[in-house]
Structures are given as structure tokens and as C-alpha cells.
Amino acid sequence: MSDQDPSMSETMIDSDASRIGGVKEWLTKTFEAAGKVVPEFEYTPRSVVHLHSLLTVSKAKDDASRLVAHDFRQKAVEYRSQAARIREILENVGLAQDGLPSNVVSSAQALANVANLLNIRDTELSSYLVAMGDISLRKTDMEEKKGKLQQESKILLDYTRKAIARLTYLKRTLAQLEDDVAPCEVQMENWKTNLQVMAAKERQYMQQYVNYKAMLNRVGYSPEISHGVLVEMAEHRKDLEKKTKPILDTLRSYQDLPPDKALAALAIEDKKRQFGAAEKYLEHVLHSALASTD
Structure with missing residues (x-):
């Protein structure tokens, strides 16, 4: 086996040192942002690799968050400019919010709230109809799912009642069997004693049978x-x-x-x-x- 290239070893050492430095810097900034001090721990190769992977993921998420925030800021600027333009147009035609009656303002506000609730971007009647149709379909679907769930719940409730009844019966049977254990043990002991007596009698009768048979053979008995x-x-x-x-x-x-x-x-x-x-x-x-x- 050939020896490792010294230049490659130096490169790996520099890479590990750079990685450790980057991890330390990231930990310092993260804990300072939280108002805490970085705890003392040993920078092992395994911990450095794990922390570096966390650093990479954190930077990727930070970059994505910055992009989303920048996009939201741009949209907010656009919405504000559009709102200012619409406000200017409404003021020019005499439909400014300050000049409208209170009931018109409340109706418009209610209309806007409904539009937000239905998640539509405009106040066109067709958009409301489409959104209401979508809600109706969802409602029908939810009612069907609710019926199925109620049926399943009824079946499960029936099973639960039967299981409780069986459990009660089994508990009652177990208690009865536990009460019958002592008398049965006494009866078993009596049967055991009787079996021992019967076994002794059997041995005695077998011996008598052998003796009688020998006696009959001696006197010349034949069948x-x-x-x-x-x-x-x-x-x-x-x-x-x-x-x-x-x-x-x-x-x-x-x-x-x-x-x-x-x-x-x-x-x-x-x-x-x-x-x-x-x-x-x-x-x-x-x-x-x-x-x-x-």
C-alpha cells in the first residue's frame, strides 16, 4: 500500500480547520442573536460534520427567508402604490371612503371580509358564485364523510358495548371460578385419596387372583x-x-x-x-x- 500524499493530507487539514472556524463563527452569531453564550464542548470530527450540515441547512433557509421577505416587501410596495392610485381615482370620481355613507362603508367592509373568507381576489359576482359552489361541494363532501364517520362510530360503539359486556361476563366467570377453586381442590384431594385406595385394592385383588389361579392349577382345575x-x-x-x-x-x-x-x-x-x-x-x-x- 502506497503512503498518503502529503499535499492531500495538508489539504484535508486545512479543510477541517476551515470547517471548524466556520462552525464556531456560526454558533457565535446564532447564540449572540439569542442573547446566550456558546456552551463549551469538544469539537470532534463527528460533531463538526453534524454542525456543519446544520450550518449549511440554516444558511439555505436564511437565504430562502430573505428572498421571500424581499418578495413580500416588493408586493407590499406594489399594493400600497396600487391602493394610492385606486384611492386617487375614487377621490376624483367622488367615491372616497371619507365621503361615503357609513352604511356603504360597512357593506363594502363586509363584502371585503366575505371575499377574504372565501379566498377570492376580486369582488365579482362570478367569483362569489364559484367560491360558494366550491364551499357547497366541500360541505357535501364533509357531510358524506361525517355520515361515514358517524356510521363507523356507531359500529365501534356497538363493538365497544359488546366488548364491555363480554369483559363483564368474563370477570364474573373468573370470580366464580376463583370461588370454586377451594372446594374443587378439596374434591380433588378426596379423589386422589380414593384413587390411591382403589390402586391398593387393585393390587390386592390381582394378588388374590394370582393365588387362586395357582391354587386351581394345583388341584387340576381345567376350563x-x-x-x-x-x-x-x-x-x-x-x-x-x-x-x-x-x-x-x-x-x-x-x-x-x-x-x-x-x-x-x-x-x-x-x-x-x-x-x-x-x-x-x-x-x-x-x-x-x-x-x-x-
């Missing part, structure tokens, strides 16, 4: 042995007991007879045969009941 099957088997057992009861009574009666070995053997064989037939019948009934259950 085929249902309550209906057991009831049917009990009924068949009662029937068999009824059928075997006479045989048992007969056998008991034989015990009272004197012993006869051959007859006793025959009788025993006969009873064994009858008992075996009864057992086969019982087995057949059981198998039939199990088959019907399947």
Missing part, C-alpha cells in the same frame, strides 16, 4: 369343568345313589343271614357285576356331559 357340568354330574350322582341304595340295603340284609359260602359268593359276584355296570353308566354319563360342553 372344561364348569359349574353346569358339576351340577349335572351331581344330579347323576344323586340318581346313581338312588339306584345303588336298594342294592346296598340288600347287601346289608345279607349280613343278618347265616353264612353260606356258595350263596354268598354268588351274591357277591352278582352285586359286583351290578356295581361295575353302574360305574360304566356313570363314566358314560360323565363323558357325555363333557362332550356336550365341548
Whole structure:
């Protein structure tokens, strides 16, 4: 990178010094015009740039103000000369303001005030009509805008009333909910306690279920042995007991007879045969009941 040109550095330094001098001079004149003293502050590059931009804008506005003031002074001179010429003409024709009746002067003054109010430059009837038409159009436009604003205001008022009613309802609901918090908390605590008790009971019942299931497995219970099957088997057992009861009574009666070995053997064989037939019948009934259950 090449070194900066010394002549350029000197030019920049001179420019900054000139700018600072111009800013100081401008601040001094501005504060003196206001009857105040320039406050002490540090002239940093940033503050100098900002103040110089303000100085430039202020000078531009001062120049513009001087031009406008000069233009106004010229117009005032022209208006005064024109007023003097018109006054001279009116005096020559006998229409000077001092010689006119008071009612004519007041009417002319009122006419001039109306012209100023309507912002017209002359007192021609056409100018008044145009100005009045323009005011009428503006009035119509303002009435239309006023109607729209009134309609919008009515809608907003309706919305506001509804919003206030909803806010009141929400506040009332909130207060009611706040009042219900304490009872609901008590109820929740009761439900929590009941749930804990129910959970403990569930664990207890599950353990009992497991124990009963293990007990049924130990005794050989199977799903085929249902309550209906057991009831049917009990009924068949009662029937068999009824059928075997006479045989048992007969056998008991034989015990009272004197012993006869051959007859006793025959009788025993006969009873064994009858008992075996009864057992086969019982087995057949059981198998039939199990088959019907399947």
C-alpha cells in the first residue's frame, strides 16, 4: 500500500480547520442573536460534520427567508402604490371612503371580509358564485364523510358495548371460578385419596387372583369343568345313589343271614357285576356331559 500524499493530507487539514472556524463563527452569531453564550464542548470530527450540515441547512433557509421577505416587501410596495392610485381615482370620481355613507362603508367592509373568507381576489359576482359552489361541494363532501364517520362510530360503539359486556361476563366467570377453586381442590384431594385406595385394592385383588389361579392349577382345575357340568354330574350322582341304595340295603340284609359260602359268593359276584355296570353308566354319563360342553 502506497503512503498518503502529503499535499492531500495538508489539504484535508486545512479543510477541517476551515470547517471548524466556520462552525464556531456560526454558533457565535446564532447564540449572540439569542442573547446566550456558546456552551463549551469538544469539537470532534463527528460533531463538526453534524454542525456543519446544520450550518449549511440554516444558511439555505436564511437565504430562502430573505428572498421571500424581499418578495413580500416588493408586493407590499406594489399594493400600497396600487391602493394610492385606486384611492386617487375614487377621490376624483367622488367615491372616497371619507365621503361615503357609513352604511356603504360597512357593506363594502363586509363584502371585503366575505371575499377574504372565501379566498377570492376580486369582488365579482362570478367569483362569489364559484367560491360558494366550491364551499357547497366541500360541505357535501364533509357531510358524506361525517355520515361515514358517524356510521363507523356507531359500529365501534356497538363493538365497544359488546366488548364491555363480554369483559363483564368474563370477570364474573373468573370470580366464580376463583370461588370454586377451594372446594374443587378439596374434591380433588378426596379423589386422589380414593384413587390411591382403589390402586391398593387393585393390587390386592390381582394378588388374590394370582393365588387362586395357582391354587386351581394345583388341584387340576381345567376350563372344561364348569359349574353346569358339576351340577349335572351331581344330579347323576344323586340318581346313581338312588339306584345303588336298594342294592346296598340288600347287601346289608345279607349280613343278618347265616353264612353260606356258595350263596354268598354268588351274591357277591352278582352285586359286583351290578356295581361295575353302574360305574360304566356313570363314566358314560360323565363323558357325555363333557362332550356336550365341548
